[in-house]
Structures are given as C-alpha cells and as structure tokens.
Amino acid sequence: MTDNNKPIDTLTLKEKVVEAIKMVYDPEIPVDVYELGLIYEINIFPVNNVHILMTLTSPACPSAEEIPGEIDMRIRSIPEVSDVNVEVTFDPPYAVDMMSEAAKLELGFM
Numbered sequence: 001m002t003d004n005n006k007p008i009d010t011l012t013l014k015e016k017v018v019e020a021i022k023m024v025y026d027p028e029i030p031v032d033v034y035e036l037g038l039i040y041e042i043n044i045f046p047v048n049n050v051h052i053l054m055t056l057t058s059p060a061c062p063s064a065e066e067i068p069g070e071i072d073m074r075i076r077s078i079p080e081v082s083d084v085n086v087e088v089t090f091d092p093p094y095a096v097d098m099m100s101e102a103a104k105l106e107l108g109f110m
Helices: 010-021 066-076 101-106
Strands: 039-045 049-054 083-088
Touching: 010 039, 010 049, 010 066, 049 066, 066 083
Parallel strands: 049 083
Antiparallel strands: 039 049
16 A cells, blocks of 8 residues: 555556666676566566566576565565565576667667
C-alpha cells in the first residue's frame, strides 16, 4: 500500500523496480545491470512480492554475490514492496547481444 492507503498497480510498481535495478552497476563495467541485459524477468506477485530472474556476465564473475545482493537491497527500499527474491541463472548464458542499444553504444559495440 502507498502512503495514502491506495494499492499501487503492478505496472507502476514494476516501473519503480526497474528504476531501482538501474541504480546497480557491475563494478567493472560503466553500465547498469538492466541495460547490460542481466535481468531476464521481473515478476510482481500478489501483495507486492517481487521476483527477479537474472544472470551474470560469467559464472566466474567476481561480483557474483555483490550484484544480486545490491539488487535485493535497492528493491527492498521501495516502500510498496513486501518481499524480494533474486534468483541467478546461467540458462541461457549471457551474451553481448542481450545489451540494450544504449549499453552497446556506451561500451563501443556499435
């Protein structure tokens, strides 16, 4: 519930979740994890429970615990969120073509 006791709609909450995720960066890459294409799914379940399915640039990523933890923390800071579950998968494996156009441009892939 929002401060004015009206339920927040799923689309609005999802937009807030995306904005929170965009504040998380891989420490070695100057692009946020959302634009890098590391987020596979954002699901909002009843009572504002958020499930994130994501990957990392590689299974040996030195930030393997840091990045999902920061995503969890950022989403939990949204007042309307009840609970968060960040799940990491490597299926399908990450590939450069998962990046947004903006990320590719920023990193010189275009």
